[in-house]
Amino acid sequence: MKPLTYERPATLDEAVSLLGRGEVPTSLLAGGTNLVDLLKLDVESPQLLVDVNHLGLDRIDDTPNGGLMIGATVRNSDLAADPRVRERYPLLARALLSAASGQIRNMATTAGNLMQRTRCVYFMDATKPCNKREPGSGCPAVEGASRELGLLGTSDSCIATHPGDMAVALVALDAVVHFVAADGAGTIPIGDFHRLPGDDPSLDTTLPAGAIITAVEVPPLAFASTSTYRKARDRRSYAFALASVAAAIDVDGDTVRDIRIALGGVSPRPWRAHAAEELLRGAPATADSFRAAAEAELAAATPTGENALKVDLVVRLVTGVLLELTGSER
Amino acid sequence: MSALGAPLRRLEGTAKVTGAARYSFEHTPDGCVYAWPVQSTAAMSRIIAIDVDAVLAMPGVVDVITADDAERLEDADDGELMVLQSSNVAYRGQVVALVVAESLETAREAATRLRVDYQTGDVDAVLEPGHPKLYAPDEVNAGFPTDTSVGDIDQALAQAHAVVDHTYSTPAQFNSPMEPHATVATWSDGRLDVFESSQGSSSTVQILSTLFGIPAADITVDSQHVGGGFGAKGSPRPNVVLAVMAARRVGRPVKLAYTRQMMFALAGYRTPTFSRIRLAAGEDGRLLGLAHDAISQTSTIEEFTEQTAESSRHMYAAPHRSTSHRVAALDVPTPRWMRAPGEMPGMFALESAIDELAHEMGIDPVELRVLNEPASDPESGKDFSSRHLVDCLRRGAAAFGWEGRDPAPGVRRDGRWLVGTGVASALYPAMVMPSSARVTARRDGDYLVEINAADIGTGARTVLAQVTADRLGVDVDRVDIRIGVSSLPQASIAGGSAGTASWGWAVSKASLALVDRLKDEAVPDDGLSAEADTADDIEAMADVDRHAYGAHFAEVRVDLDSGEIAVSRMLGVFAAGRILNSRTARSQFIGGMTMGVSGALHEHGVMDAVHGDYANHDLATYHVAACADVPDIRVEWLDEHDDQLNPVGGKGIGEIGNVGAAAAVANAVWHATGVRVRDLPIQPDALVRHLPMRG
C-alpha cells in the first residue's frame, strides 16, 4: 500500500505552510472527485494530501461593484443554485448544471473544478505514454483515440482538452482567480489561467507552485442576463463536452453592441473566441454573421483525423446559441 | 387464483436493498488473503522476465504466481481459462501474473510494481472487411452452421426490381454488469468451496473439476446473488481459475475481484461486426432473395464466432437466400456472449436494410414486413410452434400512432429539432435446456423448492416460486425456494433467454410428481420430496421452429445545432408465449430496449490500434445510456398460447428487447434527418454535416 499522509489544516496559513514545506510531493484535496480517481489510477502519486475543506473558503459574497466573490470550496451544486448566480450569470449556472452528475456536483468545488485534469484516455492510463503525465514519453493521442480531444491551441506534444464546463462560462465572464502562496496573495485573470501545452504539457495552469486558490471573482456584466451555455455530448447527462459554448450578447436593434463567447471541449484552455467577438461587435445580429464569426474563430483549428466533427459542431452551436439568445431566427 | 402472471415483487428485494443479500465478494472467510491479477501491458508478445523477487520482498506480499511456477491445468476447452500456463501473451490486458497479499491494498500496489519485460511483435487488433485473417469456422456460436444457401441468390439479384446492398457495422460492446466478476475460493481437506458471481454454477463446477483434476462432487460453487451478467458470467472467466489456483497454492482462502477496468479485457464482450446485406425485391415488394454475410473477430487463444447472420435465416420469406460467417483471430481478448449474441448486431443490419428497401420501393415499412411474412421457417421449411410477428407489428402500429405517418425523411421540424419515427422487428429463439429440481412438502405445510437456477437480477427466484405455487395449488408465501448453489439439483445456466423455461419445466415436473405422491403418502418428519429431470422430455420434443417475436417503434428528435439524438418515445410489443410475472417481465423488456437504445446511440469500444486494447476501458469513457437518455418506454405483450414449448408456456424474454431496438432508432434517425447511418453507435459525427442550417 502506498503510504499517504493526510492533513486537515484549520487555517489558510497552516495550509500554505504545509504546502510550502515541499518535503514530499503534495496535493490539495477538495471534493476529491478528480484527485482520488487519479490516485487510484496511479496517474498522480502525492505522499501528502492537504485538505482545503475546512479553511472557511465556502462563501459566496457580493463584491462592491455588483459582482460575486466565489469561495474556492463552494460546491458546484450550491453555486449553481445561488439566486444571484442564476439571475446575474445564467451561463454560469447552466454550465455548472450541465457537468457531471448530481452526486459529483455535490462534492466538486470551485477550485477543484478549475484545476481538474484532462480526460484524455492516454493521460488516464498509466500504462501508456503521455507527455502530460510523463514528459517526453510521447503522445499517442495525435494518431490515436482523439475524437474527444482538442483542435485549438494544441501542439504536437499534446492535444488534451480542459474538459470542464464551469471554466468556460468563467472565461466568457472575465473572472479572476485569487490565490495565496507563501510569499503572499495574488490574482490571475481566468483567460491566462489555463496554459497552452507548447512543448511542455506537464503544467495545466499558471498557478504558482505552492499556491492555494482562495476564490474566483466574477465581475459584473449587465448583459450576462442574456446569456446561456450549451453543451453537445455523447449522452444527455454525465458526459464531458464534445464541444460547448458559453455566450452573452447585447443587441441594439438589429446590431450586436457587445458579445462574449467562450468555447469548451476544443482546447487545453477554455477558449475565449476573441476573433469571433471582434467580428460581431457592430455587426448585424443575423445567422449569417454569427456563422461567419464562428467560422473565422475556427480558421486556426488543427483537427485530427477523428475530431474534425468539432469544427462543424462549434460553428453550429455558436450560431444556434446566438440565434436563441437574440430570438432572431426566422 | 393462479400465481402465474401475477406482478409479484422480487422475493429477495428487501434483502437486496437493505444489504442483507450477500454477493460473492462480500464473503470473507477467516484467514483469507487477496489476489490481484497483473495484466500484460504489451499486446501479442512473449514474456522475457518477471522480477518476482522485488515484489515478494514487499511486506504483506504472500506470493506471486507466474507461468514459470503455476500449477499445470487440464484443458477444459476454453483457452481463456488456461491462465498462467504459458509465457506467450495473446492480447494486451491478459493476465501474466497473480499477486497474493494479506490485504487488498498491498496486493494491488504490489501488482502495479511488478516488473514484466516483454518481447513484442506487431499488433493486429483492428477488424475490417477484407482482413487477410478472415476464415470460415467449422460452426458459429451455439452450434449454428457457418454458411447456408437456398436457391440462387445471384440470379435473384439479377432479376430483382429493386436491390439493396449495403454493409452495416456494430462496434465492440461491453456487457458491463453492475457487479464486476468476483470469486472467493477456499480449499479444505481436498474440498473446494467457491463463491462466484456466475450465471450458472453447475457448469462452473464441471469446468473447475476438469481444470484442477478433482471430482465434481468435491466442489461447491455458490452464486446466490449475482449483480447482472448479460452473458459476461455465462461461463467461468479467468477470475475463478486464478482464485482457486492461488487458494490451493497458498493454503488459505483467496478473494479476487475484477476492477471495472479489468472487465474490458478479462470478462468477454460483443465482437465488432460487419454485415453485408443484399435484398432483392420484386415489383410488389416481395423478396426474391436475401443474403447476409457477416464478419467478426475472435482471439488467438479461443475461437468464438458471433452468429450474426443466424436471425436472417428465419425472418422473411424469399426463395433465394444465403448466409455466411467469417471470423478473424486477432490480438484481442476473446469476445463472448452479450445479451442477444448474433441477433443484436444481425437484426440491426437486416432491419435497417428492410427500412431502406421500404423507402426505395415506396412501401410502408410495416407493410413491407407483413408482405414478406413466411408461412413456415423460410430456410428450413419447418413449421412454427407459433409466430405472431404480424400481430406485434399491427398492434404496435395502432398503439404508437403509426397510421398516417408521412414517409418523407427530414421534413418534420419542431423548434430546433428534427423529428422522425422508425420501426423494426425482433425475434429470439425459444430454447430450453435440461434441468432438474426437487420439491419437498414439509410437516408444517410449507414447501421447499430446490434447483440450481441463477437469479442475475431477472426475478427468476420469484417466478420459479410462482410456478411451484401454481402447480401445487398453494399461495406463493407457502413456498420457500433455494437456488444458486451447485449442491442443489443441477440446472442450466441463466442464458439464451432459456432460464425460466428450462428451470420452470423441472420445477413444474417435480411439483406435479410431489402432488402425485401426496395423494397416497403422509408427510414424514423430514418431509416428502419429489425430484424431476427434463433431459428426456426435451429430447422427445417435436422438431418445429420456436421463436419469440416482437416489434419496436421509436420516435427520435435530432438537434439541428449539434446532431445530438434524443429518443423521445419507444414502444415494444412482444409475442413471447406465456408471461409468468408481469412486473419482472416488464422490467426485462424495458431493460432490453434500454440496452438497444444504448447500443444505438452510445456504446462504443474504441480500439487503440497501437497498443491493442480498448482505450475507453471505464464507465466514464465507455458510455452506456444514462437515465436522461432513456425515453418513455412502453411495453405490451400478446396473450400468446403455444403448447409446443414447455409446460410453463414461456418463450423467454431476457434478450428479445435488445433485438431490433437499435434498428428502430436508426430508422427513426433516418426518417428525422434523411441521413442513413449504417454504423453504430449513431453519434453527432455522422449527422452534423448533413443537417440543414438554422436561420
Ligand SMILES: Cc1cc2nc3c(=O)[nH]c(=O)nc-3n(C[C@H](O)[C@H](O)[C@H](O)COP(=O)(O)OP(=O)(O)OC[C@H]3O[C@@H](n4cnc5c(N)ncnc54)[C@H](O)[C@@H]3O)c2cc1C
Ligand atoms: C464521471 C465524471 C464525469 C464528470 N463530468 C464532468 C463534466 O461533464 N463537466 C465538468 O466540468 N466536470 C466533470 N467532472 C469533473 C468534476 O467536475 C471534477 O472532478 C470536479 O469539479 C473537481 O472538483 P473537486 O473539488 O472534487 O476537486 P479535487 O478532486 O479535490 O481536486 C482536483 C484538483 O484541484 C486541486 N485543488 C483543489 N482545491 C484547490 C485549491 N483550493 N487550490 C488549488 N488547487 C486545488 C487538487 O489538488 C487537484 O489537483 C466529472 C467527473 C467525473 C468523475
